[in-house]
Amino acid sequence: MSDLRVGRISALNMFPVYHHLEQAHLPGVTFTDGLPSRLNAAMLDGSLDVSAMSSIAYARNADRLRLLPVGCIACEGAVDSIRLFSQVPIDQVTRVAVTPHSASSVTLLRVLLGPDVPFRVLAHDDDAPDAIAAGEAVLLIADAALLAHRDGLARHSIDLGEAWQQRTGLPMVFAVWAVRDDAAVSRMAEVATLCTAIADAGHAFRDDPTGIAHVAAERFPFDEHYIRGYLQHLRYGFGDSERAGLARFLELARRAGELQDVPALEALAA
Numbered sequence: 001m002s003d004l005r006v007g008r009i010s011a012l013n014m015f016p017v018y019h020h021l022e023q024a025h026l027p028g029v030t031f032t033d034g035l036p037s038r039l040n041a042a043m044l045d046g047s048l049d050v051s052a053m054s055s056i057a058y059a060r061n062a063d064r065l066r067l068l069p070v071g072c073i074a075c076e077g078a079v080d081s082i083r084l085f086s087q088v089p090i091d092q093v094t095r096v097a098v099t100p101h102s103a104s105s106v107t108l109l110r111v112l113l114g115p116d117v118p119f120r121v122l123a124h125d126d127d128a129p130d131a132i133a134a135g136e137a138v139l140l141i142a143d144a145a146l147l148a149h150r151d152g153l154a155r156h157s158i159d160l161g162e163a164w165q166q167r168t169g170l171p172m173v174f175a176v177w178a179v180r181d182d183a184a185v186s187r188m189a190e191v192a193t194l195c196t197a198i199a200d201a202g203h204a205f206r207d208d209p210t211g212i213a214h215v216a217a218e219r220f221p222f223d224e225h226y227i228r229g230y231l232q233h234l235r236y237g238f239g240d241s242e243r244a245g246l247a248r249f250l251e252l253a254r255r256a257g258e259l260q261d262v263p264a265l266e267a268l269a270a
Contacts, residue, residue: 003030004190007039007051011142012220013073013081016212017236020201035101049183052175054103059250062263066184068177070199074235074242076171079161083145085154086137097122097131098139104174105141107258108160170245202236
């Protein structure tokens with residue numbers, strides 16, 4: 001039988017999980033690296049069996065995917081790596097250039113800004129300075145957002161996780177773990193083993209955040225102190241509060257015209 005094909009988000013925000021999965025040496029698993037938009041597409045075209053994927057992309061395609069109950073990428077308050085950069089305050093933003101790499105962050109920004117602010121998609125994140133110079137606000141995610149905030153890309157840097165928490169009082173779930181329907185049936189044992197490893201990864205990070213930050217500093221362009229502080233903003237477990245935050249996000253996405261129907265958040269049994 002072929003390997004279980006698993007998507008791996010190639011950014012600092014998911015390093016604690018994927019580092020543990022790498023160390024676990026799971027038999028019969030092949031990883032494919034990419035940012036969320038690429039992994040979303042690979043799940044939908046059948047190139048991957050399992051992946052962390054944008055929560056809005058999961059919701060839009062829940063009829064052919066199953067939610068795994070063991071993990072997510074979430075924050076309660078500031079997240080640091082999902083940011084809107086602007087020369088004016090957020091209530092004065094009139095045009096936005098958005099990253100091509102994240103569906104959930106773009107949808108969240110639409111929820112926060114409302115329907116009247118036009119969005120366009122950046123060709124590349126490297127085009128952000130030109131967009132700022134042209135009077136647009138810019139939405140960046142992951143390592144690109146961290147670097148832009150560190151380097152002072154614009155006068156204002158608005159953290160979308162913090163803005164969401166101020167509006168709703170709930171965690172923001174940017175990504176969930178999902179498995180394709182066909183793999184959930186045909187690869188049940190392998191998926192169960194992966195679920196256990198994902199859950200273990202969250203526990204391992206909570207037990208040794210300093211060790212994870214030390215290893216991450218060898219792979220990413222940030223120092224160990226900064227990485228430890230950043231990772232402490234993130235949640236990887238999918239508990240009741242994360243489920244409530246996800247449900248609220250999807251309902252507001254539906255109201256904003258970004259989602260046709262809110263799916264029942266029924267997870268595959270752990």
